[in-house]
Amino acid sequence: MDAGQWLEKARAYLERRHVPEPRANAEWLLASALQAGRSELALRERQPLSERQQRNFWGSVEQRARRIPLAYVLGNQPFMGLEIKVSPAALIPRPETEGLVCEALELLKPRAEEPLTLLELGTGTGCIAIALARALPQATIYATDVSQAALRLAEQNALAHHVARRIRFVQEDLFGASGPRGWADLAISNPPYIPTAELARLEPELLCEPRLALDGGKDGLAAIRAIVAAAPGVLKPGGWLALEIGSEQGQSALGLLADAGFEERRVRKDLQGLDRVALARR
Ligand SMILES: C[S@@+](CC[C@H](N)C(=O)[O-])C[C@H]1O[C@@H](n2cnc3c(N)ncnc32)[C@H](O)[C@@H]1O
Incomplete structure (x- = not known):
């Protein structure tokens, strides 16, 4: 999956878990996993994620789904x-x-x-x-x-x-x-x-x-x-x-x-x- 597909998967998951503003949250978490700015995501939509990036990203999405505040997840x-x-x-x-x-x-x-x-x-x-x-x-x-x-x-x-x-x-x-x-x-x-x-x-x-x-x-x-x-x-x-x-x-x-x-x-x-x-x- 490329970055855009991971983003959509995370958005849908956070929405199912009733996290407010699921799209924005998914973007912040993906940007952090890619060590990029949130505004750069559109340019990197087709980029594949390394295994490590996938692990970091999904780990942070899971934390956010448990309603841990975004700032604590990002640090x-x-x-x-x-x-x-x-x-x-x-x-x-x-x-x-x-x-x-x-x-x-x-x-x-x-x-x-x-x-x-x-x-x-x-x-x-x-x-x-x-x-x-x-x-x-x-x-x-x-x-x-x-x-x-x-x-x-x-x-x-x-x-x-x-x-x-x-x-x-x-x-x-x-x-x-x-x-x-x-x-x-x-x-x-x-x-x-x-x-x-x-x-x-x-x-x-x-x-x-x-x-x-x-x-x-x-x-x-x-x-x-x-x-x-x-x-x-x-x-x-x-x-x-x-x-x-x-x-x-x-x-x-x-x-x-x-x-x-x-x-x-x-x-x-x-x-x-x-x-x-x-x-x-x-
Ligand atoms: C609302 S937080 C403010 C933290 C930070 N100044 C800010 O604005 O983000 C209140 C802080 O007061 C501290 N606090 C609570 N009771 C206290 C007390 N009796 N004496 C000193 N600090 C206390 C808490 O540990 C907490 O860090």
């Missing part, structure tokens, strides 16, 4: 133009989180020439800290997670993107932002924010991601509440807090920020018009 995910290595140790970086990083960069724009010290809580793959470090060459970043496996992955990503010397990865509880006070120009986090009861209703792919990265407690706000309470302690006066939030958590986040004494509080929406980022100034 990487693009984020802010960077190729981020992923594994089931950490959440797969999302496009919404690119919005969070863009908002943070906008806040820091007036200070582009100054040395900056940033804190990321719950770093996962390290995608946020790494994107910030790449965009802000003068910044030093402390990135925390409770998961040792996630921190190891984040360190590999930081090395691959040549920013490991400016990011210090620390195993620490999100809520324990203790230690020295008043040192961060910006604290940023994409915390777990899905209400526990909603987890059972998620697509099978999401359940492959670490529960620790998703579960926001009974009302989804447990981690957000803890970060908002702890952030004034670590932020410099005038320092910013930037949080990714759930699509209906804007009002609650604004209330928590007001109670904690933050100023210039606002919520930004994502491209679908849903609450996505909360920003406030100490």
